[in-house]
Amino acid sequence: MKFSLPAFRILIFLFLCLPFIAVQAQEHKKDTPDSIRISLLTCASGEEIYSLFGHTAIRYENHTRGIDAVFNYGIFNFNAPNFILRFALGETDYQLGVNSYERFAAEYHYLERDVWQQELNLTPQEKERLIALLEENYRPENRVYRYNFFYDNCATRPRDLIEKSIDGSLQYADNMTDTNTGTSFRDLLHKYSEGHPWSRFGMDLCMGSRADEIINRRLMMFVPFYVQDYFNQARIVNKDGQARPLVLNEEKIIMTGSEEAEQPSDGFTPMQAALLLFILTAAATIYGIRRKKTLWGIDLALFFAAGTAGCILAFLALFSQHPAVSPNYLLFVFHPLHLFCLPCMLNRVRKRKRSRYMLANFIVLTLFILLWLVIPQRFPLAVLPLALCLLIRSASNLILTYDKK
Numbered sequence: 001m002k003f004s005l006p007a008f009r010i011l012i013f014l015f016l017c018l019p020f021i022a023v024q025a026q027e028h029k030k031d032t033p034d035s036i037r038i039s040l041l042t043c044a045s046g047e048e049i050y051s052l053f054g055h056t057a058i059r060y061e062n063h064t065r066g067i068d069a070v071f072n073y074g075i076f077n078f079n080a081p082n083f084i085l086r087f088a089l090g091e092t093d094y095q096l097g098v099n100s101y102e103r104f105a106a107e108y109h110y111l112e113r114d115v116w117q118q119e120l121n122l123t124p125q126e127k128e129r130l131i132a133l134l135e136e137n138y139r140p141e142n143r144v145y146r147y148n149f150f151y152d153n154c155a156t157r158p159r160d161l162i163e164k165s166i167d168g169s170l171q172y173a174d175n176m177t178d179t180n181t182g183t184s185f186r187d188l189l190h191k192y193s194e195g196h197p198w199s200r201f202g203m204d205l206c207m208g209s210r211a212d213e214i215i216n217r218r219l220m221m222f223v224p225f226y227v228q229d230y231f232n233q234a235r236i237v238n239k240d241g242q243a244r245p246l247v248l249n250e251e252k253i254i255m256t257g258s259e260e261a262e263q264p265s266d267g268f269t270p271m272q273a274a275l276l277l278f279i280l281t282a283a284a285t286i287y288g289i290r291r292k293k294t295l296w297g298i299d300l301a302l303f304f305a306a307g308t309a310g311c312i313l314a315f316l317a318l319f320s321q322h323p324a325v326s327p328n329y330l331l332f333v334f335h336p337l338h339l340f341c342l343p344c345m346l347n348r349v350r351k352r353k354r355s356r357y358m359l360a361n362f363i364v365l366t367l368f369i370l371l372w373l374v375i376p377q378r379f380p381l382a383v384l385p386l387a388l389c390l391l392i393r394s395a396s397n398l399i400l401t402y403d404k405k
């Protein structure tokens with residue numbers, strides 16, 4: 001076969017251009033919608049108190065570039081200086097972290113926590129916008145944020161970024177701002193602390209009356225599982241009024257075979273421990289009254305513990321930035337005066353003199369118990385035996401000093 005000179009030149013030109021054409025084809029492939037997938041990851045509850053409510057992250061896959069990364073807004077350093085104090089004050093700093101999906105999956109397999117993936121139905125432009133927002137958030141000067149458990153956490157941050165990246169509006173199936181849910185922050189704390197009675201008891205002590213106010217559905221999305229559920233029913237409505245589902249599909253991508261702990265844990269519950277303490281205190285008090293002994297050591301232990309708890313609750317109510325810890329009506333039972341007035345009160349009790357502090361405490365606790373159901377705050381039932389312990393010790397002082405007269 002013979003080639004003419006023009007045909008030969010054309011073949012040479014095509015041969016030289018092949019690398020450039022391949023590069024252009026590769027670049028074009030990078031921009032195809034199928035090469036990028038963005039998903040919302042929802043992780044099952046863990047055993048630690050900070051993982052009881054699950055976790056949310058964003059997965060970014062770029063098959064052309066070999067990228068499979070997870071953006072995680074739940075990174076914190078428990079060993080950071082003054083972590084406990086800053087957490088109590090509501091000044092905890094979390095940050096955005098990025099890991100490979102392989103490492104993320106290995107961690108959750110190890111923790112035996114299942115993970116669900118919801119592929120988001122975004123346009124190429126929306127995907128680019130979301131990736132740009134994530135990259136901007138990951139800049140060193142932006143990645144750290146002030147964490148708030150109810151309003152700004154690992155679940156609300158991904159939700160807000162996804163909403164911001166959408167060209168149009170995100171419409172949920174329900175009215176997200178209507179407070180007809182019949183659900184409060186405390187209800188959700190109880191729901192996801194099932195099987196962890198001591199964690200629930202501690203949260204109940206710290207949460208004030210504002211935790212019992214009914215919240216709307218959007219506020220409920222501080223729990224990752226609510227973000228997952230509401231995203232499944234949400235639609236993207238573009239500027240032309242055309243609607244499409246936010247979620248293309250959902251699948252469980254990490255299955256550990258373990259079930260979430262929903263049964264009460266073994267061992268003493270707070271209620272059982274409080275009842276046992278009440279029985280022992282009541283028996284000792286009856287013995288002391290009959291033998292006309294003050295048993296002031298019991299008062300020392302009980303009022304010291306109640307005063308210490310009161311200092312913690314008062315600190316949270318007065319200084320913490322957490323939005324739901326104040327006002328806290330448990331301060332009528334556990335308050336710092338138990339601690340501050342303890343020396344004077346014990347001095348009078350030991351000398352079998354009537355203590356005005358014990359009289360005042362008896363009146364306040366009696367009113368608290370009588371008004372239990374009308375006080376605008378839900379108290380853990382275990383508080384009742386604890387309040388009765390303080391009440392009967394105050395009554396013991398009044399009875400012994402009355403008999404002396």
